[in-house]
Amino acid sequence: MTTDGSKLGFYLLLAPILLWLVVLIILPHLGLFWVSISEKIGPREFQTGFGNYVTFFEEPLYWRTFARTAIMSILATALTLIFGFPIAYYIAKLTRGRTKTTLFLMCMIPFWVSELVRTFGWMILLRETGVFSNLLQYLGLVSGPVEFLYNDAAIMVGLVYTSILFMVVPLVTTLDSLDDSLIEAGYDLGGNSLSILREIVIPHAMPGIVSGCIVVFMLSLGNYLTPILLGGKDSLWFTGMIYTQFITRFNWELGSALGFLLLALSSGVVFLGLKLSRQSLADTMGRA
Amino acid sequence: MANPAPDLQCLDLTKDFDDFRAVDHVSFEVPQGSFFSILGPSGCGKTTLLRMIAGFQSPSSGDLLIKGASMIGVPPNKRPVSMVFQHLALFPTMNIGDNVGFGLRQRGVARAEIARRVDEILARVGLPGVAGRRVDQLSGGQKQRVAIARCMVLEPDVLLLDEPLGALDLKLREHMKVELKSLQAAFNTTFVYITHDQSEALVMSDNIAVMNRGRFEQIGPPQEVYHSPDTAFVAGFVGEANRIDARLVSVNGPVLTLESESGAALSVEAAQSGLSAGQRAQVFLRPEAIELTTSAEGLEGRENVTKGTVASVLFNGANSSVTVQHASGTPISVALPQTGDMAKLRPGSTVYTSWHPGRARVYPAPGA
Structure with a gap:
């Protein structure tokens, strides 16, 4: 009787996540896939085929934007790691108690504000009549207003800023678990800061690095707001292209195909990243 | 070197x-x-x-x-x-x-x-x-x-x-x-x-x-x-030792006579203790320095002989010990040789303890 009862409890507890998976993830994707393999041959007339996918490869704008989005996202992930690692190391290893909590909170606080508001914050800083432009003019370094917005660098700044927390949190967690005596042992055996970082700290932090990178890469690749707002109309971000197909062009079939290609891209890059770093998904997600 | x-x-x-x-x-x-x-x-x-x-x-x-x-x-x-x-x-x-x-x-x-x-x-x-x-x-x-x-x-x-x-x-x-x-x-x-x-x-x-x-x-x-x-x-700190709080009664060359807090007389050999009569002191005595006998025979002329009863026996192979309760004072720990009739000791048995004055150490009590 008790086993029956506990079984029931198990399924009841499992139900929400199953429901969530099936209704909100699997069903929409099946629907989307179905739409993506429907070719429009006339008004309200469709036939099944991969024509939409062929269109993607035939039109350079599509696959160039696709490649550009992937490369920019990888670059954003790398930059986030480079900026996030020292922050995480400082919080995890060089501070104690209250200071640690305060610093960690200070990393979190910006995320209490919506992404939209934060991005507008950057626009206030970067626009032609913005803070940086005025500051440079005031200092006499430039003669006229400078536009910092609407270029790739602005997109990159926005992407790194938006996702840095998702790099710092898993890194702090893994670095926290690194025993200080291992670092001391490294020094004691004649290691210098660089070799200890390379041989002891980074191998230990690898699961955190990989899980942080996966999350940041996914967030950047699927980001819509930041590239559009900071990069302007010509930001050429793949999510923007999908949006255009669905909303402006009303071409759901091509939009779905592009969406599926984005899914394949993110899965492919994550898989490659895991292979290169010799980590398994279960390992990294379990530890971080 | x-x-x-x-x-x-x-x-x-x-x-x-x-x-x-x-x-x-x-x-x-x-x-x-x-x-x-x-x-x-x-x-x-x-x-x-x-x-x-x-x-x-x-x-x-x-x-x-x-x-x-x-x-x-x-x-x-x-x-x-x-x-x-x-x-x-x-x-x-x-x-x-x-x-x-x-x-x-x-x-x-x-x-x-x-x-x-x-x-x-x-x-x-x-x-x-x-x-x-x-x-x-x-x-x-x-x-x-x-x-x-x-x-x-x-x-x-x-x-x-x-x-x-x-x-x-x-x-x-x-x-x-x-x-x-x-x-x-x-x-x-x-x-x-x-x-x-x-x-x-x-x-x-x-x-x-x-x-x-x-x-x-x-x-x-x-x-x-x-x-x-x-x-x-x-x-x-090093090794086991019984600590007895005592007061120095008299100094006879290297031999000190003390009186423990429970009133027992102790005689300890200490050449340079730096103690003077009337001062409070601590006597440390190792469990293996104390000799244990079941009868008073052959103890004539020995020093620091006390009669007591076994309070408990702690069997631990070669490191066995007994705690002996004397007429007064705190129980002391004595090493128990695993030989002869000592193996028959039970709580409540009557025993005699004795120790040589040279085997105890005496120090001024802290703060004295």
Whole structure:
């Protein structure tokens, strides 16, 4: 009787996540896939085929934007790691108690504000009549207003800023678990800061690095707001292209195909990243 | 000693933390090739002292010399010392060979040479062919030996050991004590070992320093520390001892007559106790210094004979003991020889205890 009862409890507890998976993830994707393999041959007339996918490869704008989005996202992930690692190391290893909590909170606080508001914050800083432009003019370094917005660098700044927390949190967690005596042992055996970082700290932090990178890469690749707002109309971000197909062009079939290609891209890059770093998904997600 | 400069020399070493003095004017030297233990209760400053020698903390004042060269301001990775950490600190992300070879890699030794020396050192600590294994595939004792090999492969002048046996179970700890001592003899390297376990220190050391509240109370060979402790703290901390609070009644040359708090008369031989009549004192008496008999026969003329009853028998093989309750005062612990009729002792049996005045130690009571 008790086993029956506990079984029931198990399924009841499992139900929400199953429901969530099936209704909100699997069903929409099946629907989307179905739409993506429907070719429009006339008004309200469709036939099944991969024509939409062929269109993607035939039109350079599509696959160039696709490649550009992937490369920019990888670059954003790398930059986030480079900026996030020292922050995480400082919080995890060089501070104690209250200071640690305060610093960690200070990393979190910006995320209490919506992404939209934060991005507008950057626009206030970067626009032609913005803070940086005025500051440079005031200092006499430039003669006229400078536009910092609407270029790739602005997109990159926005992407790194938006996702840095998702790099710092898993890194702090893994670095926290690194025993200080291992670092001391490294020094004691004649290691210098660089070799200890390379041989002891980074191998230990690898699961955190990989899980942080996966999350940041996914967030950047699927980001819509930041590239559009900071990069302007010509930001050429793949999510923007999908949006255009669905909303402006009303071409759901091509939009779905592009969406599926984005899914394949993110899965492919994550898989490659895991292979290169010799980590398994279960390992990294379990530890971080 | 032919070597003019000892391997390790501390001169008036002091370390202050804010308003707390962890190490208080400690001076000692360790000659080449000897096993030196620093024994003390937790919080006595021994770990701070060791970390200063390793270079992880810098002394507030005083000097630290290794082979005659001052180490003040020298970072840990430039000092000719290696340390075996309390929890060994083997790198879990590397295999055994890479762990042991870590120090050599930092020195830029050629790859083939590293492999050769790693294999050689692993063979010397009795673990040939484990270089390819992961750290978690080894047992506690094997990890211990890998940690020592990782340090010894660098041929340090001094090897520091921070209670490395603490995490092992009792049986293995007993075994590792003997093994550490023989490894030390085989490598002929100076070992500085810190521990709170007096039996580890007694078994392994050439010299023991007993540390309390940041100070060295006594430095000497194990026998000396055990049999003629300099201070009441050493007498109480090293080995088992019965402590009897007493008051000095009279001094007769080397023989002191005292009266315990419970009113029993004690006679103790102490040539230079520095005590004067009327002063309060503490008498320390080892359990094995007390003789136990079941009858008063043959005890005529002996000193410090007292009649008592057995309060409890603590059987522990060769280390068995009984607690004896005298007519007054606190019960005392007496070693129980596993011979003859002593084996028949039961709680409530009547026994006589006696001890030679020369085998007790007397110190002024703290604050007296």
